[in-house]
Amino acid sequence: MQTLKTSAIVVLMMTVLYSAYVSMTTPPDPLPQGVESLLVESGMDSLPDDFGSFGIDDGTPTAFDDFSMSAPANEPDPSLDNANGPLSSFNSVDQTFADLETNLDSSDDQFSNESFQMSDLDTPRGVSRLPDVDESATAVTISADPGRDYPTTGADFSLPDPNEAIRMTENSVTSISDSQTSATDSLGYLDVPSTSSQTSALPSAKSAASDVAAAGLANAIATADRQFNADRRREALATLSLFYETPNxxxxxxxxxxxxxxxxxxxxxxxxxxxxxxPHRVGSNETLMDIAQKYDVPWQLLANINGVSDPVTVLPGTDLKVVRGPFRADVDLENKELTLFLGDLYAGRFPVGIGNDPAPRPGTYTIQEKKSAKTYYDMAGTPIPPGSPRNPYGSMWIDLGQGISLHGSPKTDSATNEGCISIAGNYSRDVFGILSEGSSVTIR
Incomplete structure (x- = not known):
């Protein structure tokens, strides 16, 4: 027992001696660089009790006024500067669709403003040309967007409605006009001519609405150009499709x-x-008609897109491009144009002719029936068989109900003013293969 006590005392003494040795041999922590330089300049060997001689505040507040809970609002935060210098605005590559070539043989032709047709599918897509890179500029790392898969064509891609700002501006125009009229009525000055400022208020407000539309379109075009350059063409189409029906x-x-x-x-x-x-992989005993019915589009559309000549015999295991329908159509009677949409995506436009047998009436219709040949009865009730140059239906007749119809034309390259709503013969085959029974058609 005495031996254990002696051993414990010895261990304790050795611990104390070792701690004293470490404290005497360990050098003190160095002073901060700024304080050390001040000591050297002043010739002092140690820190003074009062730092006032160095112009340093010891941090002790003298009054409650020293406390402040806010920082200057307009002073920039230096912590936001990155390692390469202060932050600057990002300038995207200034490239538009006009820079695209229409073939791979270095042709400089730009995209034409012609109506789309299925024969355009044979034209190879152009190759974009980027401007020369400034070697002195700071490099910006751009990561590839992995989200290239689009499981559906539903309307899940949303952007702010460009017409909303225009409607708000037009409402303000109406409000200005109504307030001026109300003020005039209350004063009894109905016969007093309005001043120039009053008469110019309405046109200037309408001009503001046009400016809003132009600014929104300019931003959309810049965004779509960047999306196209990043090979995000589906998103670029969705961005611009919202502006197709923008007024002004x-x-x-x-x-x-x-x-x-x-x-x-x-x-x-x-x-x-x-x-x-x-891609849709063709199963055993699956025809193109079966696949088209699954995706709610005509089989002719899938045949044109995939180059399938026999819709009945399709090799099992073949990967096909598919489009989930149905498409819808919008007929503009004033501008004589039919526009196709796939959900919210713009899908092409075609010139039309407007007849009076019967005259089309504005409204929303549903396609009831489709025929590639239809007998036409003239005003006298005389039947004109399909294929006759006097038959205005041509090779397409689409029944919208209530006597209204979309039809082809006996002329290949132009619509006719006979019948109801006519589409040129070479375009009518495309429309027939795109719109389905049950598709919605709006006439306005």
Whole structure:
């Protein structure tokens, strides 16, 4: 027992001696660089009790006024500067669809503003040309977007409605006009001529609405150009499709929009590239008609896109480009144009002729029946068989109900003013293969 006590005392003494040795041999922590330089300049060997001689505040507040809970609002935060210098605005590559070539032989032709047709599918997609890179500029790392798969063509891609700002501006125009009229009525000055400022208020507000539309379109075009350059063509088409029916666009602005929309619709919807859905692998004993029924589109559309000549015999295991329908159509009677949409995506446009047998009436219709040949009865009730140059239906007749119809034309390259709503013969085959029974058609 005495031996254990002696051992414990010895261990304790050795611990104390070792701690004293470490404290005497360990050098003190170095002073901060700024304080050390001040000591050297002042010739002092140690820190003073009072730091006031160095112009350093010891941090002790003298009054409650020293406390402040806010920082200057306009002073920049230096912590936001990165290792390469202060943050600057990002300038994207200034490239538009007009820079695209229409073939791979270095042709400089730009996209034309012609209506889309299925024969355009044979035209190879152009190769973009990027401007020269400034070697002195700071490199920016751009990561590839892995999200290239689009499981459906549902309307899950949403952007702010460009017409909302225009409607708000137009409402303010109406409010200004009503308030001026109300003030005049209450004062009894109905016969007093209005001043120039009053008469100019309404036009200037309408001009503001046009400016809002132009600004929104300009932003959409810049966004779509960046998306196209990043090979995100489906998103670029969705971005610009929202602006197709925007009012108050000038002819130049509309041309700038269409020169992008038409080639995008060709690539995204009608080319063999799988930009909308995963490829459909043909199963055993599965025909093209079966596949088309599954995706709610005519089998002729899938045959045109995939180059299938026999819709009944399709090799099992073949991967097909598919589009999930149905499509819908919008007929503009004033501009004589039919526009196709796939959900919210612009899908092409065609010129039409307007007849009076019967005259089309504005409204929303549903396709009841489709025929590639239809007998026409003239005003006298005389039947004109299909194939006759006097039959205005041509090779397509689509019944919308209530006597209204979309039909072809006996002329290959132009619509006719006979019948109801006519589409040129070479375009009518495309429309027949795109619209389904049950598709919605709006006439306005």
């Amino acid at each position: 666009l000038s002819s130049d602005q509309r041309e700038q929009l269409l020169v992008r929309l038409d080639p995008l619709a060709r690539d995204v919807i009608y080319s063999p590239e799988h930009l909308l859905e995963e």
